[in-house]
Amino acid sequence: MQATTLALVGATGGAGTTRTAVELAALGARDGRDVAVIDAAFTTQGLSEYVAGRIGTDLTALLTDxxxxxxxxxxxxxxxxxxGEATDAGSTRPGRADAVPARAPFERVARAKTAEAARKLERRIDEATTAYDAVxxxxxxxxxxEAVAAATVADRVEAVTPATAHGRDALQRLRGRVAxxxxxxxxxxxxxRAGEADAECEDGVSADTRLPAVSSGVDEAPEAATATGAYVxxxxxxxxxxxxxxxGIEFEEPGLVERLRS
Structure with missing residues (x-):
């Protein structure tokens, strides 16, 4: 097995990158695939909030100690x-949705953000491709x-940005940084995002995918586990x-996914 690796890179803080990564993993698992999400946002450590149960060893420990x-x-x-309850991802879906989170004190995070640790992160991403259908x-x-490692080692890089004019500007800066x-x-x-004015969204970034607003609460995710609406x-x-x-997932409106591809 040699999985495809996708780096989701936030164009700005709070763009919804972690939530989108979790939702993609849940959707793949729902379709019978094994998908891993690897945390390369050590400062925010947001992926840990979506984990079922207690976190012992985390990714930064593998890169350092x-x-x-x-x-x-x-x-x-x-x-x-x-x-809000923690349940095993494998218990309700035909595939697996796993996380490799960062959950560490400042001192270890600092050591995990070095260039040497970034090279180890690249190897860990490669290791994941042997056990999962998608990473x-x-x-x-x-x-x-760590962000540079993700953006350069992945097979594909997709930017995640707010659907606003601010997001459009941030996307242009991100393109330059990645280049x-x-x-x-x-x-x-x-x-x-819920509560954004329609006009602001209409003037926002031109994207390959535009995700409608859903509840931003961690306890409301993942939407893709069971829902069939516009977001999914x-x-x-x-x-x-x-x-x-x-x-092979059926949606409320037959043929909509095919139209999305066109």
Missing amino acids: EPDEPLSTATYPIRTDRD VVDAAPVGSN DVGGSVDGTIAVA QELAGAYERAFDASL
């Missing part, structure tokens, strides 16, 4: 329920060693584009 341990040591199921790397705007490190942005996912339909188009895959 425990380099000989397998990736599975820091791998945890992503919660599949939407009511999503959750990365912050390219300004740290500076020898990579390229292959696609864009614009995320609408758009997400399915992004999954199929990013991983060159065809999902």
